[in-house]
Amino acid sequence: MSQRDAFTSTFGVLVATLGSAVGLGNIWKFPYLTGTNGGAGFLLVYLLATLLVGLPVMIAEIMLGRTARANAVSTLAQLAPRQPLWQSIGYMGLLAAVLILAFYTEVAGWVFAYIVKALRGQLQFTDPHSAAAAFGALVGSPWQALLWQWLVLAFTGGIIMLGVSKGIEAVTKRLMPLLFLLLFLLCVRSLTLPGAMAGLAFLLQPDFGKITTSVVLTALGLAFFKLSIGMGTMITYGSYFRDEQNIPATALRVMLADLSVSLLAGVAIFPAVFAFGFAPSAGPSLVFMTIPAVFYSMPGGSLFMTLFFVLTAIAATGAILSILEVPVAMLTERLGWHRRKATLVTLFTIALLGVPAALSHGVTAGWKLFGLNPFELFDFISSNILLPLGGILIALFAGWVYGLPKLRDALSNHGQLQNTRIIGLLYLLTRYVAPLLVAVILLKGLNVF
Numbered sequence: 001m002s003q004r005d006a007f008t009s010t011f012g013v014l015v016a017t018l019g020s021a022v023g024l025g026n027i028w029k030f031p032y033l034t035g036t037n038g039g040a041g042f043l044l045v046y047l048l049a050t051l052l053v054g055l056p057v058m059i060a061e062i063m064l065g066r067t068a069r070a071n072a073v074s075t076l077a078q079l080a081p082r083q084p085l086w087q088s089i090g091y092m093g094l095l096a097a098v099l100i101l102a103f104y105t106e107v108a109g110w111v112f113a114y115i116v117k118a119l120r121g122q123l124q125f126t127d128p129h130s131a132a133a134a135f136g137a138l139v140g141s142p143w144q145a146l147l148w149q150w151l152v153l154a155f156t157g158g159i160i161m162l163g164v165s166k167g168i169e170a171v172t173k174r175l176m177p178l179l180f181l182l183l184f185l186l187c188v189r190s191l192t193l194p195g196a197m198a199g200l201a202f203l204l205q206p207d208f209g210k211i212t213t214s215v216v217l218t219a220l221g222l223a224f225f226k227l228s229i230g231m232g233t234m235i236t237y238g239s240y241f242r243d244e245q246n247i248p249a250t251a252l253r254v255m256l257a258d259l260s261v262s263l264l265a266g267v268a269i270f271p272a273v274f275a276f277g278f279a280p281s282a283g284p285s286l287v288f289m290t291i292p293a294v295f296y297s298m299p300g301g302s303l304f305m306t307l308f309f310v311l312t313a314i315a316a317t318g319a320i321l322s323i324l325e326v327p328v329a330m331l332t333e334r335l336g337w338h339r340r341k342a343t344l345v346t347l348f349t350i351a352l353l354g355v356p357a358a359l360s361h362g363v364t365a366g367w368k369l370f371g372l373n374p375f376e377l378f379d380f381i382s383s384n385i386l387l388p389l390g391g392i393l394i395a396l397f398a399g400w401v402y403g404l405p406k407l408r409d410a411l412s413n414h415g416q417l418q419n420t421r422i423i424g425l426l427y428l429l430t431r432y433v434a435p436l437l438v439a440v441i442l443l444k445g446l447n448v449f
């Protein structure tokens with residue numbers, strides 16, 4: 001996407017936005033966080049956070065971006081020229097983008113590596129011991145961890161510099177249904193394994209005693225991460241939205257589709273976790289251990305497994321491109337840099353920060369701050385602090401500075417859409433509910449009071 005390009009069709013907008021939302025968040029992060037945070041209770045809080053905070057903030061971001069038609073910093077500069085402090089949303093987003101990419105590209109690297117492992121028949125197991133050994137061999141080797149991450153950086157950088165991001169959108173559009181189908185197949189296999197019901201119960205029967213303040217903060221952070229909000233990605237994407245696009249309806253569809261992918265991944269994974277005797281609280285390795293086991297226990301498994309990791313890699317690539325768009329759009333539009341230079345500088349920064357993140361399962365495992373290794377720390381700071389903070393500011397800006405008349409005008413496409421009631425509700429959510437709720441969760445979750 002070049003600087004002031006725009007999406008060319010209503011459906012294209014939907015697909016591109018979905019391409020940003022759907023990624024490792026659904027297939028890797030959602031299942032592992034659900035596993036480490038106690039299952040169904042976490043899922044419930046995550047759903048509430050998505051509805052009450054995620055959706056309104058997403059709509060607000062897209063709306064602001066489309067109004068200003070600029071990157072995150074310039075959008076705020078344009079909409080509040082005399083209040084430069086609001087631009088901090090954009091700068092915080094820049095920091096969040098770099099931190100997220102430092103660990104996200106590492107996990108994407110694992111996915112790429114698993115494609116090769118699947119092709120070579122190295123993922124043929126159903127027992128936790130072999131699964132842990134295969135994963136450990138990859139992440140425990142510093143060179144493998146680094147090289148796969150650099151491969152991902154080179155790959156996504158290449159796509160941007162060749163200007164073929166549109167191509168990736170076209171590919172995503174065609175392959176997303178296939179990913180859906182494959183996940184569905186996995187669900188069927190997983191649910192028919194002996195002992196599967198314990199996994200389903202884990203996912204669907206909440207144990208309210210397990211919902212602590214830190215669980216709530218994590219669920220909120222996931223809601224932001226999932227919808228690519230709180231850091232200006234959706235402001236940037238909104239700036240490419242068409243004038244006649246129905247923003248609330250598009251955001252709702254993206255949220256529902258995104259949620260379905262996560263839920264399918266959850267149903268594919270947890271029954272198998274219990275059936276094969278994995279630990280639901282395994283952490284970031286959960287998916288990489290469980291998914292091969294499910295595939296291995298079905299006919300034609302190796303082929304499907306390879307395909308699955310290819311599709312996951314493509315989904316991850318779409319998300320990475322959208323995160324990269326934040327710094328790249330900002331550097332080109334604010335500093336007048338050429339797109340190529342902006343991309344290279346961004347990638348180089350991520351590669352540097354990515355080193356300690358990539359080595360977190362080996363060399364830097366002991367480098368702890370607040371009890372977190374670099375990989376966990378980057379995730380915590382971005383997902384659980386910066387994105388919620390960005391979300392509060394965006395909601396406050398939309399609800400109090402931008403205000404109801406403009407909000408009504410923007411979201412109804414100058415009165416063309418009959419959605420006054422929805423807008424009224426969104427206004428209440430962005431003005432009061434979202435900022436208050438997020439502020440309380442953030443302060444409580446961080447033990448400030």
Ligand code: PFF
Pocket residue numbers: 020021022023024025026100225226227228229231233234319320322323
């Ligand atoms: N939403 C993506 C996922 O769930 O994988 C990750 C992501 C993309 C986060 C874009 C933030 C962002 F700006």
